[in-house]
Amino acid sequence: MAERAALEELVKLQGERVRGLKQQKASAELIEEEVGKLLKLKAQLGPDESKQKFVLKTPKETLTGKYGEDSKLIYDLKDQGGELLSLRYDLTVPFARYLAMNKLTNIKRYHIAKVYRRDNPAMTRGRYREFYQCDFDIAGNFDPMIPDAECLKIMCEILSSLQIGDFLVKVNDRRILDGMFAICGVSDSKFRTICSSVDKLDKVSWEEVKNEMVGEKGLAPEVADRIGDYVQQHGGVSLVEQLLQDPKLSQNKQALEGLGDLKLLFEYLTLFGIDDKISFDLSLARGLDYYTGVIYEAVLLQTPAQAGEEPLGVGSVAAGGRYDGLVGMFDPKGRKVPCVGLSIGVERIFSIVEQRLEALEEKVRTTETQVLVASAQKKLLEERLKLVSELWDAGIKAELLYKKNPKLLNQLQYCEEAGIPLVAIIGEQELKDGVIKLRSVTSREEVNVRREDLVEEIKRRTGQPLRIC
Amino acid sequence: MAERAALEELVKLQGERVRGLKQQKASAELIEEEVGKLLKLKAQLGPDESKQKFVLKTPKGTRDYSPRQMAVREKVFDVIIRCFKRHGAEVIDTPVFELKETLTGKYGEDSKLIYDLKDQGGELLSLRYDLTVPFARYLAMNKLTNIKRYHIAKVYRRDNPAMTRGRYREFYQCDFDIAGNFDPMIPDAECLKIMCEILSSLQIGDFLVKVNDRRILDGMFAICGVSDSKFRTICSSVDKLDKVSWEEVKNEAVLLQTPAQAGEEPLGVGSVAAGGRYDGLVGMFDPKGRKVPCVGLSIGVERIFSIVEQRLEALEEKVRTTETQVLVASAQKKLLEERLKLVSELWDAGIKAELLYKKNPKLLNQLQYCEEAGIPLVAIIGEQELKDGVIKLRSVTSREEVNVRREDLKTGQNRDFNFYYGYFIDYYWQKWPDTTPFSYKALGA
Secondary structure (H helix, E strand, C coil): HHHHHHHHHHHHHHHHHHHHHHCCCCHHHHHHHHHHHHHHHHHHCCCCCCCCCCCCCCCCCCHHHHHHHHHHHHCCCCCCCCCCCCCCCHHHHHHHHHHHHCCCEEEEEEEEEEECCCCCCCCCCCCCEEEEEEEEEEEECCCCCCHHHHHHHHHHHHHHHHCCCCCCEEEEEHHHHHHHHHHHHCCCHHHHHHHHHHHHHHCCCHHHHHHHHHHHHHCCCHHHHHHHHHHHHHHHHHHHHHHCCCCCCHHCCHHHHHHHHHHHHHHHHHHHHHHHHHHECCCCCCCCCCCEEEEEEEEEEEHHHHHHCCCCCEEEEEEECCCCCCCHHCCCCCCCCCCEEEEHHHHHHHHHHHHHHHHCCCCCCCCCCCCCCCCCCCCCHHHHHHHHHHHCCCCCCCCCCCCCCCHHHHHHHHHHCCCEEEEEEEEEHHHHCCCEEEEEECCCCCEEHHHHHHHHHHHHHHHCCCCCC | HHHHHHHHHHHHHHHHHHHHHHHHHHHHHHHHHHHHHHHHHHHHHHCCCCCCCCCCCCCCEEEEEECHHHHHHHHHHHHHHHHHCCCCHHHHCCCCCEEEECCCCCCCHHHHHEEECCCCCCCCCCCCCCHHHHHHHHHHCCCCCCCEEEEEEEECCCCCCCCCCCCCEEEEEEEEEEEECCCCCCHHHHHHHHHHHHHHHHHHHHEEEEEEHHHHHHHHHHHHHCCCCHHHHHHHHHHHCCCCCCCCCEEEECCCCCHHHHCCCCHHCEEEEEEECCHHHHHHHHHCCCCCCEEEECCCCCCCCHHHHHHHHHHHCCCCCCCCEEHHHHECCHHHHHHHHHHHHHHHHHHHHHHEECCCHHHHHHHHHHHHHHHCCEEEHHHHHHHHHHEEEEECCCEEEEEEECCCCCCCCCHHHHHHHHHHHHHHHHHHHHCCCCCHHHHHH
């Protein structure tokens, strides 16, 4: 007993030690060593159901190669003697696997589902470990920039329809970034880390970014300055044309390709009527490693009224880009299937919409019930059951209280709380007269409706088409 | 090299040994011992990324849903959800994993089929095995005393697919439950009404709902002389489909086999929905053991998917995987700009439209694309028509064509244009009624 309590205490302390090391981002080996000790302690504690006595270091799946550093955030399933499994980290890699597996060369598909990441919620506020992703992708070999333009059109349509405020879509191109860093003098090995510094420009000042690049990442100051000349620029198609004339940048083949594609993209976006929402932004250097061409990110524009608010409402609400090399990594013959797509940040949008509803004190209905079937006196349950069944059979959304003899007041109160707009009241007198009393919950107006006309009357009032849906 | 090959062979043999023991239902300790040996061997094999052959498959017992399967699934869910909403149900969602301790002790013998997550130093987690236990946990956690809710989500069971043919390890459950203290049998009756409405609307054939009561079974076995200890096993014999311990009422909906199907594979026959009353579950979670009576039902959607898919195949019905109403096409070259402008106007008017991602597609290819995808209309832009200010609207099936004026076309902001275009497309839709997006013929409509 005491021994067990002591062991449990040791397990708890070791668990805290492990968490502490992870927070401090201690070396991977040290963390692994301490996790090993923790698991040994737990094993000593004695298994209830899990009888596993040792840790299997699962060989990292090919999944790992796709996520780089983030692969430590993948949830693994316990090895129970069968295949080694992990929970999906995003929807893009499963998509690439699906394409390769079915040998598809083109498809336009959306996928809305939950994904799983062992983020440390303390470090990344508001981040969940299980959350929705909402992806749309066009895979296939097509004429340049047409599907890319459609992705941006879709992004704009969605963000407009959601009515969560004004937004801007920042656009850049991986090849332009590559070329730009090359002519500024950034070595290949520093590419990724400089990208992540530059990407912070939307949140912090250039001075801070430069300090990080020079001070922390060992970039030469003059290189940083050259980068600064470019990345602080943003604009429309005129900026694209200006850069195409840039003496240094135009010497770089990659940058030229990227600029050429962006020019074409802007032409199409103008035809789609969304060019006013798009900004070519050289500081956009976001995301995962697999983008190969155009990249984009949509941000909400903070209104003056919200200036003092918690910045949760500001930030990226959608993003995407072109990734031509991913499917080839899965295909046994390395066959490439070019892809371009977007992901809507629905979790953030849920927060924003919820915040707005609260601010507007909007009541959110959780059901769609149109009419409550109620009784005015006792011993009318049979009549209520018959009537509600008729309404259901006619496709009307109806409810009744699960009480034999409910009070009318309680039934009306139920409607008010649930937001049900109509009550169909059965009363002894009305039954004799062959009518039902139809009452509006909000206005309290009542009218007697003949039983045979009730369905039509309810449908008329609720704007429902007369045929059964 | 040779050593590695030998190890790989040992791993393979040991894996087969383990599978064999599981099939024979050998003792748990023996299986555990052999699994332990297998894991040791695998550990010795060590990680070897460079030589690891990448196998392109979904995990055993799981599948991707293709667009065609999704179309069936969407329609089936649509029918079911409409019914739940018609009865005033709210909807909830819960995480795919629960704390391991939440699921412990709730599933009896079936506990060994639970997927556990690896211990990575945090909470011990398991994938949910059904939606009922999470529901009970939700009620207890939020101290709810009544709710009418539905929940449609995937659940996870480490079944051995070889033993239970057609069974997946990841599959949809579709639950509806009424929790709360109410006057007797009213919510129970509504559950059965819902079950019948759903099965009728799905039009998958005649069905029958079998009803019984746990208390009647208890009483019956008692007076027949069955000892308490033999209760469960006798029940099992009496009804092979008994898997869960519904405490009081158990009912089950069964599809009736039509005479024509009598000779077929019995996959189309069997339980498609089940449910009952379970008053004690929430009390298991509540710290004070407060009971919340519950009654509910579960629709066997996976079986229904199969049935609908089989019917569509048998009837050779084409299933559309998109809802596109019109393809914007060009009759000659150098009309991409015009196509992009027009498709954008249609989208802004809420019309479901597409265009081919080619600068200069051949008209024939564009028409063929429509036939394959089941798109009913083509809006053809041609040089002459552009000069005349019209678009040629063509029915893909009947091949009739008509010229439509474009003169009131603005950049999608003109309300009249939007109305006109929307109305026009709808009008032509009605004129050519064989162009509904998803054929209900297979569903008997």
